Amino acid sequence: LTLPSLDTxxxxxxxxxxxxxxxxxxxxxxxxxxxxxTPFVVGQGxxxxxxxxxxxxxDFSLDTYTLQLFSDWTDNFSTEAKLSYRDYSAVRNAITDLxxxxxxxxxxxxxxxxxxxxHANVLETETWNxxxxxxxxxxxxAFKFGFDYENNDIYNLFGRRTNGVxxxxxxxxxxxGTPNRFQYFRPAGDNIxxxxxxxxxxxxxxxxxx
Numbered sequence: 001l002t003l004p005s006l007d008t009x010x011x012x013x014x015x016x017x018x019x020x021x022x023x024x025x026x027x028x029x030x031x032x033x034x035x036x037x038t039p040f041v042v043g044q045g046x047x048x049x050x051x052x053x054x055x056x057x058x059d060f061s062l063d064t065y066t067l068q069l070f071s072d073w074t075d076n077f078s079t080e081a082k083l084s085y086r087d088y089s090a091v092r093n094a095i096t097d098l099x100x101x102x103x104x105x106x107x108x109x110x111x112x113x114x115x116x117x118x119h120a121n122v123l124e125t126e127t128w129n130x131x132x133x134x135x136x137x138x139x140x141x142a143f144k145f146g147f148d149y150e151n152n153d154i155y156n157l158f159g160r161r162t163n164g165v166x167x168x169x170x171x172x173x174x175x176x177g178t179p180n181r182f183q184y185f186r187p188a189g190d191n192i193x194x195x196x197x198x199x200x201x202x203x204x205x206x207x208x209x210x
Contacts, residue, residue: 006039006055024072029065036060043111050111053096056118063087076138082131092121099164103174113163120159120192127152147206157196161185 014032021027038058043050066084073079098113133146167181168174187194 006041008036008038010034010036025070027067027069029067031066032062032064034060034062042115047107048109048111053098054100054111054113054115055095056115057093057095059089059091059093061087061089077134077136079132079134082129084127084129086125086127086129088123088125088127090123092118094118097163099166100161101166101168101174103168103171105171113166116161116163116165117158119162120157120195122155122157122196124155125152141210143208143210145206145208147204149205150201150203152201154200155196155198157192159185159187159192159195162192162195 012032012034014030016031017029019027019029036059038060039055040058041050041055043054064084064086066082068083069079069081071079071081094114096114100116100119101111101113103110103112128149128151130149131146132148133144136143161183162185165181165183166179168178169180173180
């Protein structure tokens with residue numbers, strides 16, 4: 001037996017717009033998008049085999065938006081301002097939506113259904129960044145000051161075995177529907193979303209230098 005040939009699919013594109021507002025001010029806007037889908041074969045080994053529905057795909061998506069403004073207010077003073085937003089997701093998508101099932105054939109195992117770590121597996125982040133800096137030239141000195149800010153909203157869901165895991169000691173036990181082991185995890189209220197970690201992280205910093 002040989003593993004199936006699986007290809008990673010990637011799509012990326014970007015745009016940039018520049019605007020010379022006048023001789024003292026200019027702005028630019030950038031947007032980029034990246035998507036990638038990577039298939040994974042699991043449940044295969046020297047004594048194990050899996051059906052194709054047991055595999056999964058890891059889908060990545062990243063969108064970024066950036067706006068910048070550069071200004072020369074006088075011969076001695078200039079500023080730079082930047083605002084950006086990033087939306088990222090990594091989702092483990094099952095080919096099937098079934099319990100994870102394993103059947104023993106002596107010392108060998110056949111895996112089918114949906115792999116147990118793929119039942120609910122999602123990571124999403126939304127990030128805002130703000131930056132401002134001013135530079136003032138005085139003689140031999142260049143005084144620079146400003147601040148930067150970042151806020152991350154994070155959603156992390158890992159629902160292992162939420163579809164159930166069945167293990168059968170033989171094909172006869174599978175046909176009879178009598179597993180020798182069964183595991184089933186469900187959150188309070190039977191809402192998968194209650195298993196997710198949801199939190200935000202914010203950072204604010206300032207600087208002054210010569």
